[in-house]
Structure formats: structure tokens, C-alpha cells
Amino acid sequence: MTINNGNNSSNDNAERLDFVRQIVADDIAGGKWPKAIATRFPPEPNGYLHIGHAKSICLNFGIASEFGGTCNLRFDDTNPTKEEDEYVKSIVEDVKWLGWDWGKNLLFASDYFGQMYDWAIKLIKKGKAYVCDLSADETRAYRGTPTEAGKMSPFRNRSVEENIDLFARMKNGEFADGAKTLKAKIDMASPNFNMRDPVMYRILHASHHRTSDQWCIYPMYDWAHGLEDSIEKITHSICTLEFENHRPLYDWFLDELGIHHSQQIEFARLNLTYTVMSKRKLLKLVQENYVSGWDDPRMPTISGMRRRGYSSEAIRNFCKTIGVNKFKSTIDLALLEHCLREDLNKTSPRVMAVLNPVKVVIDNYPQGETEMLVAVNNPADESAGTREVPFSREIYIERDDFMEDAPKKFYRLTPGREVRLRYAYFVTCTGVIKDDDGNVVEIHCIYDPETRGGDSPDGRKVKSTIHWVCAENAIDAEVRLYGNLFTKENPEDGEGEFTENLNPDSLKVLNNCKLEPYLKGTDMLSRWQFERLGYFCVDADSTSEKPVFNRTVSLRDTWTKVKK
RNA sequence: UGGGGAAUAGUGUAACGGUAGCACGAGUGACUCUGAAUCACUUACUCCAGGUUCGAAUCCUGGUUCCCCAGCCA
Numbered sequence: 001m002t003i004n005n006g007n008n009s010s011n012d013n014a015e016r017l018d019f020v021r022q023i024v025a026d027d028i029a030g031g032k033w034p035k036a037i038a039t040r041f042p043p044e045p046n047g048y049l050h051i052g053h054a055k056s057i058c059l060n061f062g063i064a065s066e067f068g069g070t071c072n073l074r075f076d077d078t079n080p081t082k083e084e085d086e087y088v089k090s091i092v093e094d095v096k097w098l099g100w101d102w103g104k105n106l107l108f109a110s111d112y113f114g115q116m117y118d119w120a121i122k123l124i125k126k127g128k129a130y131v132c133d134l135s136a137d138e139t140r141a142y143r144g145t146p147t148e149a150g151k152m153s154p155f156r157n158r159s160v161e162e163n164i165d166l167f168a169r170m171k172n173g174e175f176a177d178g179a180k181t182l183k184a185k186i187d188m189a190s191p192n193f194n195m196r197d198p199v200m201y202r203i204l205h206a207s208h209h210r211t212s213d214q215w216c217i218y219p220m221y222d223w224a225h226g227l228e229d230s231i232e233k234i235t236h237s238i239c240t241l242e243f244e245n246h247r248p249l250y251d252w253f254l255d256e257l258g259i260h261h262s263q264q265i266e267f268a269r270l271n272l273t274y275t276v277m278s279k280r281k282l283l284k285l286v287q288e289n290y291v292s293g294w295d296d297p298r299m300p301t302i303s304g305m306r307r308r309g310y311s312s313e314a315i316r317n318f319c320k321t322i323g324v325n326k327f328k329s330t331i332d333l334a335l336l337e338h339c340l341r342e343d344l345n346k347t348s349p350r351v352m353a354v355l356n357p358v359k360v361v362i363d364n365y366p367q368g369e370t371e372m373l374v375a376v377n378n379p380a381d382e383s384a385g386t387r388e389v390p391f392s393r394e395i396y397i398e399r400d401d402f403m404e405d406a407p408k409k410f411y412r413l414t415p416g417r418e419v420r421l422r423y424a425y426f427v428t429c430t431g432v433i434k435d436d437d438g439n440v441v442e443i444h445c446i447y448d449p450e451t452r453g454g455d456s457p458d459g460r461k462v463k464s465t466i467h468w469v470c471a472e473n474a475i476d477a478e479v480r481l482y483g484n485l486f487t488k489e490n491p492e493d494g495e496g497e498f499t500e501n502l503n504p505d506s507l508k509v510l511n512n513c514k515l516e517p518y519l520k521g522t523d524m525l526s527r528w529q530f531e532r533l534g535y536f537c538v539d540a541d542s543t544s545e546k547p548v549f550n551r552t553v554s555l556r557d558t559w560t561k562v563k564k
Numbered sequence: 565u566g567g568g569g570a571a572u573a574g575u576g577u578a579a580c581g582g583u584a585g586c587a588c589g590a591g592u593g594a595c596u597c598u599g600a601a602u603c604a605c606u607u608a609c610u611c612c613a614g615g616u617u618c619g620a621a622u623c624c625u626g627g628u629u630c631c632c633c634a635g636c637c638a
Binding site: 555562 | 565566567568569570571574575576577578579580587588589596597598599600601630631632633634635636637638
């Protein structure tokens with residue numbers, strides 16, 4: 001079966017299904033689930049969402065919407081020692097920003113603690129669970145090794161009555177943290193460690209961000225997750241590869257309980273070059289101040305990317321492009337940037353900005369005069385219209401657009417050469433003024449009044465067009481240029497910690513940037529293309545006196561390749 | 565030296581016994597009032613060895629390599 005999910009551009013070609021969608025399609029075709037299919041995205045609120053989560057979000061919500069099902073946003077909040085409400089808020093915001101809708105189903109595993117407790121009692125009564133007094137160290141020792149079976153806990157054969165009593169007292173807080181656990185009674189000789197009497201509950205006298213001090217015991221992932229899926233009548237429980245070994249246990253709990261049994265399907269998590277993706281590592285970057293926070297624009301977090309200027313459309317297209325598979329792969333960051341530019345090119349209005357200004361004086365232009373010239377807002381979108389840009393005798397151009405001794409391949413401004421000032425005039429460089437150290441501080445030009453608007457009536461051509469900003473009306477701005485956070489494709493490479501591969505030049509702040517006046521008072525997060533430079537967005541640090549722009553991504557640049 | 569997974573151009577992903585295709589990247593050229601975008605072309609792939617078959621990336625056998633698992637984390 002193939003489906004066509006509407007917003008794909010490849011016309012009549014039905015999209016091929018990835019292996020997860022294939023399973024869902026087959027299940028529907030075979031009538032396995034008489035009602036609509038149901039998926040869920042189950043984050044633990046112990047960190048911010050990142051681009052890897054976006055892959056999972058797009059998979060789960062995407063499948064639900066393509067197959068006429070539903071997708072719940074469910075917090076897997078079973079470990080109060082690591083979870084916080086701040087994370088819940090950010091996750092809700094990020095999923096929403098990505099454009100997905102969970103309807104009324106904003107759910108919490110902690111709401112099911114009562115039901116889970118009852119089911120644990122049921123297993124105890126069936127003789128399939130017991131209270132164990134072994135310490136964490138002892139439990140590890142009893143578990144055995146890959147080649148040797150584990151040993152049975154001396155507490156494995158307590159009576160049902162004693163287990164029920166002890167378990168109730170665990171719940172009531174009569175025992176210290178770690179003193180006892182509830183374990184499933186399965187098979188200490190199983191080659192799969194997860195089946196060697198896994199812990200179902202541990203004692204934790206910790207305050208939970210939602211249930212406060214109501215519970216002294218908290219369920220472990222393996223016990224809790226399938227129950228959560230079952231309660232919500234999830235049909236396809238999609239998770240990452242490392243849970244493949246856990247599937248027999250997932251199935252065992254649901255079968256022993258005889259309750260709704262959803263199918264667990266595992267896919268490979270996303271890896272991206274030049275970035276780390278584990279929450280532990282991202283947390284370290286935040287806590288040890290390698291970055292300014294979870295939403296630092298260099299972070300692969302959804303909030304960081306949003307602040308950097310990514311559109312949710314670009315992220316969703318990326319997730320669609322990379323596909324879904326069962327083996328470890330690492331996506332080239334260039335593909336993410338391609339998806340970004342593809343969207344931004346269509347949607348971002350163009351504007352002129354000079355990041356590294358040098359003054360140009362047009363000697364034959366009338367002193368004290370200013371005129372308005374018409375500029376196109378977005379050549380990729382005619383409906384974006386035009387705007388007026390002021391021009392006068394003194395302007396700024398990019399320092400990189402001038403060279404005194406230019407190589408043959410350099411066709412920007414150089415003494416004696418005529419170039420076009422975008423939407424303005426042809427100008428010819430007549431000379432430069434330098435300071436004592438030989439740095440160019442001012443460039444002198446003459447202009448051709450006949451070329452107003454940027455075209456020459458005599459049909460003469462210029463080799464290049466450069467951008468500029470009128471000196472008198474320029475807005476001063478700060479611009480932040482971001483590079484890769486790490487210097488290595490795989491930040492784990494090398495013998496040291498991954499933080500040793502941090503790129504010291506991942507942030508460059510430019511304080512003397514000049515923007516055309518059209519940009520005055522622009523909205524937070526609004527996205528622009530600075531012509532010939534890249535895509536930029538307004539940062540939250542902007543003030544009315546000084547706007548701050550983030551460079552989302554540069555334009556593709558064959559010139560720097562030519563320079564080699 | 566136990567168990568569970570997986571291998572297709574540089575990267576990612578299709579092909580479901582019948583022409584190994586697509587995207588990104590890289591390269592070349594065209595066009596251009598953004599050295600952008602756009603367009604055209606080029607480049608390069610089935611982990612290995614056997615077998616079944618008219619025909620194998622696909623099925624079988626045996627190997628190789630990589631990933632995951634011994635938290636009272638998820």
C-alpha cells in the first residue's frame with residue numbers, strides 16, 4: 001500500500017512508505033485495529049526537545065494524521081529526581097511550534113500511578129511479582145553476566161500475603177530509599193538481561209512535580225511504559241532502537257495482565273554531523289556554560305533552532321527527507337541547511353545590510369542630497385512587493401567587497417573598476433584613503449547618473465552587483481554569526497571529552513553593522529535575507545536602541561570556494 | 565566467548581525475484597541587478613564468499629564488520 005500525504009511536491013508519485021508506515025498500513029489493511037490507529041510522543045520532562053525528538057514527533061504525529069488516527073502528547077514523568085515543570089512547559093511549546101496538534105490529549109504518566117499500583121498487586125497475586133530486599137549492588141551481582149545466568153533472589157519466594165503487605169508499606173513510606181524494590185518474577189537465566197527479574201518499583205522519597213509527596217514509590221520505565229500505552233489504547237508504540245531488547249518485557253507485562261496490547265516498533269535515532277544529541281551532553285553544555293542556555297542559537301534544541309531563525313516548515317521538511325530506518329546513520333548537517341535555505345528562500349523578504357562596513361564617498365554626487373530608490377522585496381515571491389531605499393553621497397559597503405590588489409577572479413570593487421550598487425547606480429572606484437597602518441578607511445568613487453535604478457541605457461555591463469547602505473540613515477545593529485558548535489564531524493572523536501572538540505569560533509559578535517532603515521522596529525524572530533550574505537532573524541536580546549540579529553545560515557557561497 | 569539488531573554512491577534514502585533510482589554534497593557549464601536562486605550536465609553504490617534461479621540488492625548457507633544490552637535512568 002502506498003499513500004499520498006498531500007503536501008509533497010513530487011506530483012503524481014505516491015510516496016513510498018518507510019518500514020514503520022508499512023507496518024501501520026498493513027495492520028489497517030488486515031483489520032488488526034478495528035478503530036482508528038493511535039500513536040503517542042512520550043518525552044520525559046528532563047530536558048529540552050532537540051532535532052532528534054523532532055524526527056520522532058514528525059513520525060508519530062505524521063503517521064496519526066496520514067492514517068486518520070490520533071497522537072497523544074504524553075509526559076513519561078516517572079522519575080521525580082530528574083524532572084521539572086520548566087521542561088514540561090518548553091516541550092509543550094516546542095511541539096506546538098512544530099505545528100502538531102494533540103487535541104485534548106495532553107497526558108501524564110503520573111496520572112496513571114494509581115492504576116499501575118493496582119496492576120502491580122494483580123501481578124503479585126498471580127505470583128509474578130515480589131518484594132525484594134537486595135540492595136542495588138547485590139541486585140547487580142545477582143543479575144549475572146552475558147555468559148552466566150543470574151542467581152535467584154533469596155526473597156523471590158515470599159508469600160503473596162507478605163508481598164502485598166510489604167508493597168503497601170513501601171508505598172506508605174515505611175522504608176528508606178533503596179531498602180526494597182518490587183520485582184517481576186520472570187527468569188534469572190534469560191539471555192536477555194531485561195528478563196532477569198527486572199525492577200518494577202523503587203522507593204524514592206522525592207517530591208514529584210505533579211503528584212507532590214503523594215507517592216514514595218515510583219514505577220520503572222519498563223513496567224510503566226506499556227501500561228501507559230495500554231491505558232491510552234495506543235496501537236503503535238514507536239520508540240528508538242535501544243528499546244529493542246526491552247520488547248520481550250514490554251510484551252510480557254501486557255500479556256500477564258491481559259490488557260490492551262499495543263505493538264512496540266523501534267527505529268534509529270537521528271545523528272547529525274558536528275552536533276551532539278544526547279540530553280546528558282546538552283545538559284552539560286548548558287550547566288557548564290559552554291552555551292548561554294537551552295535556547296542558545298548554536299544548540300540543536302528546538303528552542304535554540306527557533307531562536308536561530310529556523311522555521312518549523314524547514315524542520316518538518318528535513319524530517320520527511322531523512323526517512324526512517326533501523327540502522328545507525330549520521331545525517332550531513334548540509335542536508336539540514338539545504339532544507340532551511342529552501343524554505344527561507346521562498347519566505348524571507350530581502351533587505352540590504354552591511355556587516356563589516358567601510359565608507360564610500362561618491363565624489364560627483366550632490367552634497368546634502370538624498371533620493372529614494374525602489375527595491376524588490378522578494379524576487380521569489382512577487383506578492384511581497386517593493387520598498388524604497390534612501391541613497392546619498394556617503395554609503396557603506398562590505399569591506400570584503402573591495403580589494404586594492406584584486407586577483408583576476410575577484411569581480412567586485414577595485415580601483416578603476418565599475419560595479420553596480422544594487423537598485424542604485426553604477427560606480428567606479430577612483431581611489432582610497434588609508435590610515436597610518438595602511439588600512440583602507442575610505443573609498444572614493446564617481447557614479448554615472450544615467451544608470452539610476454541599476455541599468456545602463458547604453459547597455460554596458462558590469463561584472464558584479466554589490467549591496468550597500470546609505471550612511472546617513474543607517475540603523476546600527478549587532479549581528480551574531482554562528483558556526484558549528486564543534487570542530488569535528490563527530491564530536492566524540494579523539495581521546496578526550498566531547499567538550500574538547502568545541503569550536504572556539506562558534507560565535508562571532510559584530511557590533512558595528514549597518515542596516516537599511518526599512519528594518520526599523522521589526523518584529524521579534526522575524527526572518528530576513530540580507531542580500532548576498534544570508535538569512536537573519538531578530539533576536540530576543542534586541543532593544544529599541546539596538547536591534548540584534550542572528551545569522552540563521554549563510555547563503556551558499558561559491559566565491560569563498562574560488563578563493564579556496 | 566551470551567542475547568538482540570543492522571549492512572545499497574562521500575552522506576542519507578528507494579527498488580518487495582526482472583533496467584540499481586532519488587536527494588544532499590562535490591564538479592562543469594548556462595543564466596543572473598544577490599558569486600544566491602534557477603536550469604543543464606558530470607561524478608560515484610549493492611559488506612564478503614558460495615548456492616538456488618533464465619534472472620538475486622532482494623531467497624538460502626557460511627563468514628565479516630558495526631550498533632545496543634549487566635541503572636533501583638528513560
